[in-house]
Amino acid sequence: MRSIIIASTSTIHGSGYLEYLLDELKLHFKDTDEILFIPYARPGGISHDDYAKTAAKAFNSIGKSVKGLHEFDNPKSAIENAKGIFTGGGNTFVLVNQLYKNDVLGAIKNAINNGTPYLGTSAGSNICGLTVNTTNDMPIVYPPSFKTLGFVPFNINPHYLDPIPDSTHMGETRETRIKEFHAFNTQPVIGLREGSWIEVKGTELTLKGNLDARIFEYNKAPYELPTGADLGFLK
Template identity: 55%
Template sequence: MKNMIIASTSTIHGTAYLSYLLPTLLEDFDKNNIQQLLFIPYARPGGISHQEYTERVRTAFQKTPITVKGIHEFENPQEALESAEAIFTGGGNTFVLVKMLHDLDLMSLLRKKIYAGTSYIGTSAGSNICGLNMRNTNDMPIVMPSSFKTTGAIGYNINAHYLDPDPNSTHMGETREQRIKEFHCYNDLAVVGLREGSYIRVQGKEEILCGTASARIFTKGNDAIEVSPGYDFAPLYKIH
């Protein structure tokens, strides 16, 4: 049974890193007797080192019973992933993250772990890799992965940090909605725009929107629809 938290962001503006997700995470870890969290820091937000990123996560969990280990701290990352009790993939650049996971032959193993029921937490780029591919990321292609294919742990793609158009803005570039419409000129896959403060709680066959914000669902040839917390995304599997 899949057990996932797929979050738009790690941090809500004005709050501490992971603080809005921590109560849910700790409840899940206690329920499943989890004591160690494996962190995947490969997305490297702002180009920080793997160790710096891991220390940020350790700080978030320092007052809890959970021990955090970065996957880069193990001699064999495949063995580390295989034996992980719980996995957290942080945000940053999705191209960098996906390249590393493919280069180290970890993507398929990560999918296997998720489908086996290992607790998985993703934020931003770590949520983008839960879909069938990474083609709805907002990130710059600063490196080229061997494949855009991701874990396929859910049957649709995620657009993390989804932003609505600002009617007062003078910016002339495309909106997120326009970019997703471009995607649907060539792809049939449904896309979920996750706003800040929202996350998808996957437990078995349920994929429930949680948090403080609504989400936006895009499907090819249809108008986008707004959905409120409590909505189950599982039926989207049938729309592509």
């Protein structure tokens, strides 16, 4: 049975890396002591090694060790053999580019569809949607495609940000950007606020965390969904 956590962010304001999710992660990864970490998104361009250390520190605190996918000679077999996978945030374009370069998207898809528990945060959540057309990141590299894992039949917008009242900046709001996405695409988009996540259990999709999420459907006014909502209708 698929078991996936698609989180808006790794870190909420005033709290440590993954801290707000640790109780959840104890349960989510209860059947393994070792997590395979995909460090490809490299926030701020840090090295795979340094990034894996950050992830390890958080997982060590719940008694689990972390091994970075970059440490393996054969990343495909590392994914096949993993008992739990975490893809961290950073730059979505850098992440997707590296996933294609190492040709591991198929292996991740198979592993997760066969029941390997998965955690994604930010960029690692973006890739759980149909495409990364709704990332907030700067396109600092050109990946071979924007198509991704499609664990959910819609797109994710992590770190969803409400319009800032009285802003004098003329750049587009997040809502404007997602509306623009729907001028060229039809799949729904879920705006996940920091602290929210989607829980996937088999075919059941549920909104979790303390906050509401903002839903954008093609040709429809955007609206709010409360936490706990069943997201199965969204396709």
